[in-house]
Amino acid sequence: MSVDQPLKVVLCWHMHQPQYFDLESGQYQLPWTYLHAIKDYVDMAAVIETTPGARAACLGGASL
Secondary structure, X not given: OOOOOOOOOXXXXXXXXXOOEEOOOOEEOOOHHHHHHHHHHHHHHHXXXXXXXXXXXXXXXXXX
16 A cells, blocks of 8 residues: 555444343333433534544444
């Protein structure tokens, strides 16, 4: 690879959300998944949106 060619870099953000379900009470404990989504995922999208030439692919997975 020539030093004149740009280096292609891939950043892999791997984030998963546990299922905050209490088996004893049968209730969900706080809206953590929602809070993480509005805090972290929106911030990551903003970084991609404001970076010229950046591209992103998103993969959604189930709770652990």
